[in-house]
Amino acid sequence: MADVTLRKVIKRYDDVEAVRGIDLDIADKEFVVLVGPSGCGKSTTLRMIAGLEDITDGDIMIGGDVVNDVPPKDRDIAMVFQNYALYPHMTVAENMSFGLRLKHYPKAEIKSRVTEAARMLDITDLIDRKPKQLSGGQRQRVAMGRAIVRNPKVFLFDEPLSNLDAKLRVQMRIEIKKVHQKVRTTTVYVTHDQVEAMTLADRVVVMNRGCIEQIGTPNDLYHNPATRFVAGFIGSPAMNFVPCRLEEVGGKPLIRLTDRIAFPLPPARAARYQNVSRNEKLLLGIRPEHITEAKAHPEPGIETFDAVLDVTEPMGMETLIYFIVQGEEICGKVNPNAGARDGAPLRLAVDLNNMHLLNEATGVVL
Amino acid sequence: MASTAVIDKAAPTRVVKYGSMSRDRKWALRWSYFFLGVFAMFSLVPPLYMFITSLKGSAEISAATNPWWVFHPTAANYVGLLTSNQFLRFFWNSAMVSIFVVTITMLISVPAAFALARMRFWGSATLATGVFLTYLVPDTLLFLPLFKMFAAFGDWTGIQLINRWYVLLIVYPTLTVPFCTWIMIGYFASIPKELDEAAIIDGASWFQTLTRIFIPVAMPGLIAATIFAFTVSWAQFLYPLVFTTSTDQLVLPVGIITTLIKGDVFNWGQIMTGALLGAAPPLIIYAFLMDYYIAGLTAGATKG
Numbered sequence A: 001m002a003d004v005t006l007r008k009v010i011k012r013y014d015d016v017e018a019v020r021g022i023d024l025d026i027a028d029k030e031f032v033v034l035v036g037p038s039g040c041g042k043s044t045t046l047r048m049i050a051g052l053e054d055i056t057d058g059d060i061m062i063g064g065d066v067v068n069d070v071p072p073k074d075r076d077i078a079m080v081f082q083n084y085a086l087y088p089h090m091t092v093a094e095n096m097s098f099g100l101r102l103k104h105y106p107k108a109e110i111k112s113r114v115t116e117a118a119r120m121l122d123i124t125d126l127i128d129r130k131p132k133q134l135s136g137g138q139r140q141r142v143a144m145g146r147a148i149v150r151n152p153k154v155f156l157f158d159e160p161l162s163n164l165d166a167k168l169r170v171q172m173r174i175e176i177k178k179v180h181q182k183v184r185t186t187t188v189y190v191t192h193d194q195v196e197a198m199t200l201a202d203r204v205v206v207m208n209r210g211c212i213e214q215i216g217t218p219n220d221l222y223h224n225p226a227t228r229f230v231a232g233f234i235g236s237p238a239m240n241f242v243p244c245r246l247e248e249v250g251g252k253p254l255i256r257l258t259d260r261i262a263f264p265l266p267p268a269r270a271a272r273y274q275n276v277s278r279n280e281k282l283l284l285g286i287r288p289e290h291i292t293e294a295k296a297h298p299e300p301g302i303e304t305f306d307a308v309l310d311v312t313e314p315m316g317m318e319t320l321i322y323f324i325v326q327g328e329e330i331c332g333k334v335n336p337n338a339g340a341r342d343g344a345p346l347r348l349a350v351d352l353n354n355m356h357l358l359n360e361a362t363g364v365v366l
Numbered sequence B: 001m002a003s004t005a006v007i008d009k010a011a012p013t014r015v016v017k018y019g020s021m022s023r024d025r026k027w028a029l030r031w032s033y034f035f036l037g038v039f040a041m042f043s044l045v046p047p048l049y050m051f052i053t054s055l056k057g058s059a060e061i062s063a064a065t066n067p068w069w070v071f072h073p074t075a076a077n078y079v080g081l082l083t084s085n086q087f088l089r090f091f092w093n094s095a096m097v098s099i100f101v102v103t104i105t106m107l108i109s110v111p112a113a114f115a116l117a118r119m120r121f122w123g124s125a126t127l128a129t130g131v132f133l134t135y136l137v138p139d140t141l142l143f144l145p146l147f148k149m150f151a152a153f154g155d156w157t158g159i160q161l162i163n164r165w166y167v168l169l170i171v172y173p174t175l176t177v178p179f180c181t182w183i184m185i186g187y188f189a190s191i192p193k194e195l196d197e198a199a200i201i202d203g204a205s206w207f208q209t210l211t212r213i214f215i216p217v218a219m220p221g222l223i224a225a226t227i228f229a230f231t232v233s234w235a236q237f238l239y240p241l242v243f244t245t246s247t248d249q250l251v252l253p254v255g256i257i258t259t260l261i262k263g264d265v266f267n268w269g270q271i272m273t274g275a276l277l278g279a280a281p282p283l284i285i286y287a288f289l290m291d292y293y294i295a296g297l298t299a300g301a302t303k304g
Helices: A042-050 A092-102 A107-121 A136-149 A166-183 A194-200 A218-223 A228-233 A267-272 B002-013 B020-054 B058-062 B076-082 B085-118 B124-136 B139-157 B167-171 B173-189 B193-201 B206-217 B219-235 B238-243 B252-260 B268-290
Strands: A004-013 A016-026 A031-035 A057-062 A077-080 A154-158 A186-191 A203-208 A211-216 A240-249 A252-256 A262-264 A282-286 A291-293 A302-308 A311-314 A319-325 A328-334 A345-351 A356-359
Touching (some): A016 A042, A016 A211, A031 A042, A031 A194, A042 A057, A077 A136, A092 A107, A092 A136, A107 A136, A136 A166, A166 A194, A186 A194, A194 A218, A203 A218, A203 A228, A211 A228, A228 A240, A228 A282, A228 A356, A240 A328, A262 A302, A302 A319, A328 A345, B058 B268, B076 B085, B076 B268, B085 B124, B085 B173, B085 B206, B085 B219, B085 B252, B085 B268, B124 B173, B139 B238, B167 B238, B173 B219, B193 B206, B206 B219, B252 B268
Parallel strands (some): A031 A186, A031 A203, A077 A154, A291 A328
Antiparallel strands (some): A004 A057, A240 A252, A240 A282, A252 A262, A302 A345, A311 A319, A319 A328
């Protein structure tokens, strides 16, 4: 049990700066997910916490102690790798107990810990098998078991579900969450999958190009993204961005998308964007679920417009629709019974109470 | 039983296709058997001829009869050699040299390969290439300088190495260590990096990672290297011919040639018998180790 702190951590490979001075505080027992596209430095950050990579500059603290020069084995961490990294010549039990055996734990203690972990992960029947006799999901459970038996201060997960098929990934995601609820060990989890990040994390750290874009709870990131990158990265299908500018017509602020399309801002939004320059190039950010079919009695802040649908994608529960505004492809979600068809016009409604306004040049959410 | 019934029911409706794919495959199979047959004949005829000759007496060998048939089989050649102290001495020398050389080679090349494959240090890549380049220097080029070196070493320290069987323990590893190191670098490099990272996080030292993870996982490579080192030291001819001369110091290949050819008289029956008996240990080693040579031992370590 321990907190993890990163202070101005930098990692440089020759000329390339992979991690550019990040600060991060992870509380005891917290489940933190580092998420971002490939090459954003998330795995490097995790490997630096593990001690598998030296840090170029800054400090990493585990449980209050600076561990910059502490070798991995003395950091009291456990790691689960993307490709499992099980020892192929050892049985499941031997794989799980390897670390304990190296530290000369008493046999009875090793046995009880392995049995307990196997029971928790539901792999008791597989304990005498070799890794090659296991399926991908079972191997990943063993890899987790190997981490659990060590009873470490910190769990590190490096994209543990990326090699599993979609169905198994969902199942193992729940499994990992359950394990964390049981053992309550500080966990740092790396993934490029924003769904995994949202579902697992107490707090999500969104990384991009070696920097932290935003840290927050999943809900926070979803509803109050700080930058265009976070707004576009979190959520699936991704948030729509349409170039726009603010106008004043008769003392009322309008948001103008095209010559023909302009919406009045809801009062709350109008107040928030009061000081935004009226000439500035802006982006309207709106999530697909806030573009729906028009209803008979629209609520305040919900504006209607007509669009000719480009493509429709029936998903069963809802239908995704795509249409073009200002050359940008916009995605919306409508009721399957709303009558959306490829190439057909449809009256749509946009919920401006949930809109975001971004500075086009800086990408900052206003 | 249920599944059998289903298959039977489906059988009449199934259309069997003789596509170009299956025809190509059939021909590929025929050709491969043809060439395998030619190759097997090519490599098995000489030992067969040796075996036939080893069962003949000297008179029959020099007689103008069918060389592929034994008219008066005799075990005299075998009895003669296996009761000769000299021949058993050669055999013993060969065995000692080979076992020691294999041990020395493995003790050097396995840790060397591990270091070169895994520990990133300055110049490790260059060193790995350098190790292989030393293997490319032929022994015909090396035996003279080596002889001079050992002679000088003897003059200088008084320790006589030339004409002692153990000089071969120094000479043979110059052939076996580079190649075995190179084989093992390849095997170690094929082990996923995450495996040693997992071991390091589990608390293993470099040495423990080598002995408890790498050596067991790379066992097929280790066996391949062992077989190679054994074969090289068992069959080496030039070095023992140069470095050992007294009959009690000779190894088998040199011993057979120097003692069974007296002037221009070739004792063909015993030469063939000696060569056959000499070929037995490598065969036994191959057969024994092949059981452990299970390819794909790394299966299951990672995805794929």
